Amino acid sequence: MEIKEIQEEIIDEFSFFDDWMQRYEHMISLGKSLPLIDEQNKTDEYLIKGCQSKVWVFPEFKDGKVYFTADSDAIITKGIVALLLRVFSNQTPQDILNADTSFIDVIGLKEHLSPTRANGLVSMIKQLKMYALAYQSQLN
Amino acid sequence: MMTENKSTPFDVESIRKDFPILSRKVNGYPLVYLDNAATSQKPLAVIDALVDYYSNYNANIHRGVHTLSQEATDAYEQAREKIRVHFNVRQSKEIIFTSGTTHAINLVASGFRSILQKGDEVIVSTLEHHSNIVPWQMLCESTGAVLKVLPINQEGELEMNEFSRMVSPKTKLVVVNHISNALGTINPIEEIIKITHNAGAAVLIDGAQACAHIKPDLQALDVDFYTCSAHKMCGPTGVGILFGKEEWLSKLPPYQGGGEMIKEVTYEKTTYADLPHKFEAGTPNIAGGIAYGVALDYLNKIGFDKIAQYENQLLQYATEQLLEIEGLRIFGTGKNKTSVISFNIQGIHPYDIGTIVDKLGIAVRTGHHCAQPLMDFYNIPGTVRASFAFYNTFHEIDVLIKAVKKAKQMLT
Numbered sequence: 429m430e431i432k433e434i435q436e437e438i439i440d441e442f443s444f445f446d447d448w449m450q451r452y453e454h455m456i457s458l459g460k461s462l463p464l465i466d467e468q469n470k471t472d473e474y475l476i477k478g479c480q481s482k483v484w485v486f487p488e489f490k491d492g493k494v495y496f497t498a499d500s501d502a503i504i505t506k507g508i509v510a511l512l513l514r515v516f517s518n519q520t521p522q523d524i525l526n527a528d529t530s531f532i533d534v535i536g537l538k539e540h541l542s543p544t545r546a547n548g549l550v551s552m553i554k555q556l557k558m559y560a561l562a563y564q565s566q567l568n
Numbered sequence: 569m570m571t572e573n574k575s576t577p578f579d580v581e582s583i584r585k586d587f588p589i590l591s592r593k594v595n596g597y598p599l600v601y602l603d604n605a606a607t608s609q610k611p612l613a614v615i616d617a618l619v620d621y622y623s624n625y626n627a628n629i630h631r632g633v634h635t636l637s638q639e640a641t642d643a644y645e646q647a648r649e650k651i652r653v654h655f656n657v658r659q660s661k662e663i664i665f666t667s668g669t670t671h672a673i674n675l676v677a678s679g680f681r682s683i684l685q686k687g688d689e690v691i692v693s694t695l696e697h698h699s700n701i702v703p704w705q706m707l708c709e710s711t712g713a714v715l716k717v718l719p720i721n722q723e724g725e726l727e728m729n730e731f732s733r734m735v736s737p738k739t740k741l742v743v744v745n746h747i748s749n750a751l752g753t754i755n756p757i758e759e760i761i762k763i764t765h766n767a768g769a770a771v772l773i774d775g776a777q778a779c780a781h782i783k784p785d786l787q788a789l790d791v792d793f794y795t796c797s798a799h800k801m802c803g804p805t806g807v808g809i810l811f812g813k814e815e816w817l818s819k820l821p822p823y824q825g826g827g828e829m830i831k832e833v834t835y836e837k838t839t840y841a842d843l844p845h846k847f848e849a850g851t852p853n854i855a856g857g858i859a860y861g862v863a864l865d866y867l868n869k870i871g872f873d874k875i876a877q878y879e880n881q882l883l884q885y886a887t888e889q890l891l892e893i894e895g896l897r898i899f900g901t902g903k904n905k906t907s908v909i910s911f912n913i914q915g916i917h918p919y920d921i922g923t924i925v926d927k928l929g930i931a932v933r934t935g936h937h938c939a940q941p942l943m944d945f946y947n948i949p950g951t952v953r954a955s956f957a958f959y960n961t962f963h964e965i966d967v968l969i970k971a972v973k974k975a976k977q978m979l980t
Contacts, residue, residue, distance in 0.1 A: 448595075448927050453978060480935050481919045482949070501949065502917035503979055504924075 435531040442535035455507030462510040487559040524560035586611040597929025605955035617859040647861030661843040669776040672795035672810035677703035679820030686712030724900035746778035750937040751900025752908025803863035807856030879907040907956035924975035
């Protein structure tokens with residue numbers, strides 16, 4: 429599925445919730461389905477800086493597409509990472525680089541987009557795009 | 569939960585009316601502000617003092633002959649005098665205005681570069697905030713002195729037997745906080761000062777967390793340096809003090825060069841101003857200093873005895889209620905504590921709890937509280953910290969307990 433379609437699917441999914449509590453409960457359950465990073469890759473190299481909780485993201489590049497696995501020691505953060513990976517994993521570097529992330533605002537998680545927020549969502553997005561950029565430059 | 573029977577030594581509802589921010593809503597809920605150890609809220613009197621200064625007598629101090637400058641200088645120096653009286657300091661020139669505790673500590677640490685020699689020892693404790701660790705590390709790096717760390721026990725109390733063993737003729741400086749920001753432990757500073765002085769060394773006490781709860785008598789303590797920040801005690805941000813005994817302040821070289829701190833300047837040689845101006849280069853936070861004096865007036869009018877008594881009741885009530893939550897562990901269980909509770913719930917990251925309770929209008933701090941070595945001691949990534957002030961209520965603690973239970977239910 430294309431990034432835009434996945435984002436619309438997520439927006440649709442979140443539109444059923446009336447309040448923040450249901451949104452967070454959904455995110456927490458999404459966190460449980462996160463494609464988990466291999467324990468051996470939970471190293472400083474794959475640790476994303478700027479988060480109050482620990483977040484590891486491991487990229488792989490296969491057949492022209494980028495795949496991510498990840499983990500976090502905080503469950504809400506894990507849910508946020510799961511949402512991001514659903515959008516960004518299994519995509520081409522170019523599509524990842526072109527993707528916008530306004531869906532996060534639309535689904536009512538705007539507060540997590542603030543660059544001063546300690547959960548580092550902005551750092552996560554930046555890191556995913558950095559990996560995409562690195563693979564993109566390999567292709568060129 | 570029963571809260572009605574709690575007797576209060578003063579009228580908290582009327583006190584709350586002095587703080588405009590306490591009537592606002594956060595995420596649709598009435599604000600429950602329990603992050604007082606990070607910064608306190610400000611009473612209207614303090615806010616008014618800031619507005620009054622900028623509206624009526626804003627001018628630079630200590631230089632102009634014009635009326636406004638005179639008025640501003642008088643108000644600023646009156647604030648210094650209020651601070652002197654509050655802390656029972658012998659001479660007002662021993663009070664240096666700084667931008668806060670961090671600035672005050674750095675001023676002393678920088679000054680000791682010209683005093684310490686290779687092999688000298690500086691003792692800090694495991695309970696310290698980063699701002700009372702890093703400046704001393706920098707000092708030791710530049711002088712070749714050795715940084716030694718005073719250990720704590722599982723309750724979060726300083727190991728005083730160990731301290732007596734650590735202090736030696738090599739010890740030149742001991743730096744400890746009066747109260748731990750992360751755990752709320754009140755440290756036995758009287759004993760620390762005595763032991764250190766017997767060894768011929770100097771003591772700096774970081775009072776940032778203490779001054780909102782305790783009124784320290786600096787002459788009785790006989791401490792060499794004491795620091796605090798106005799914003800933790802109902803004053804504005806960006807202002808604080810360094811107290812230093814005159815003999816020490818005279819010995820330390822100036823920290824920053826600039827205006828105000830000089831007597832005479834030629835290109836060949838500058839002579840420095842007398843205390844306290846020697847350490848007050850540049851235009852200070854004039855409005856902040858004046859408003860700090862007003863904050864002290866405000867707190868003293870309520871009375872520190874009453875504040876401590878009420879906050880202790882809040883602490884006890886919150887501790888009892890929190891411990892009823894299964895899997896909850898409190899870090900910092902020493903006998904002598906102020907109204908700070910650091911906790912975790914088994915299997916849940918503090919960040920998750922902080923996020924959920926914020927959604928319910930409650931402000932707590934989560935994370936390592938700028939005390940990473942202390943978190944390493946307990947082998948945890950951080951804690952949730954609820955810290956209470958005299959304007960908090962038993963009802964707010966009930967709201968917190970309910971929210972923590974809700975968070976636990978959602979997160980497990």
